Amino acid sequence: MPTKRSKSKDKDNEQRIWEAEENYDLLTAIIIALGKPGDEKYTGILKLLEVLLSSKRPPEEKKRILQQDFQIKMTYQLESEVQTMCNLSKGIEEEAIHQGMQQATLSSIRNLMISLNMTEDQAMAALQLSDTDKEKYRELLLQEK
Numbered sequence: 001m002p003t004k005r006s007k008s009k010d011k012d013n014e015q016r017i018w019e020a021e022e023n024y025d026l027l028t029a030i031i032i033a034l035g036k037p038g039d040e041k042y043t044g045i046l047k048l049l050e051v052l053l054s055s056k057r058p059p060e061e062k063k064r065i066l067q068q069d070f071q072i073k074m075t076y077q078l079e080s081e082v083q084t085m086c087n088l089s090k091g092i093e094e095e096a097i098h099q100g101m102q103q104a105t106l107s108s109i110r111n112l113m114i115s116l117n118m119t120e121d122q123a124m125a126a127l128q129l130s131d132t133d134k135e136k137y138r139e140l141l142l143q144e145k
Contacts, residue, residue: 052082055089062086105129106140 034050035042042050051057051065062082066072074082105127112123120141124134 052085053089055086055093057086059083059086102140105133106137106144109137109141 032046032049034046034053036050048066048070051062051069054062057065059079059082063074063079066078066082067074072078108127109120109123112118112126113120116123118126120138121134124137129137
């Protein structure tokens with residue numbers, strides 16, 4: 001069987017996992033501290049990545065920075081790609097917020113059921129959930145069991 005090796009700075013902590021190749025993916029995560037304006041190392045590629053990946057900068061500001069600071073000529077295609085990246089990062093942010101709110105609501109339902117000995121319906125009524133949301137959370141609670 002093929003080997004998948006997890007890497008660690010500490011060689012003693014390296015592990016060999018014997019698993020068939022089709023049972024694991026090839027994802028590699030890299031974390032880069034991009035910094036922010038005013039930081040000493042906020043230049044070059046780190047600044048470029050921060051500008052492109054920022055969910056807080058509007059597309060027009062990104063275009064202006066790319067043109068002025070990086071001398072990147074804005075073509076129609078590049079403008080379109082910058083707009084797409086802005087929409088993508090905004091969508092990811094909105095999805096993360098939605099998931100966080102959903103997890104908080106589930107946690108509140110569970111806490112009311114445990115702390116106040118409420119039923120699911122009583123807990124959801126106390127949280128003033130709509131009928132649509134009640135159905136959604138009933139399904140999510142069932143999935144947890």
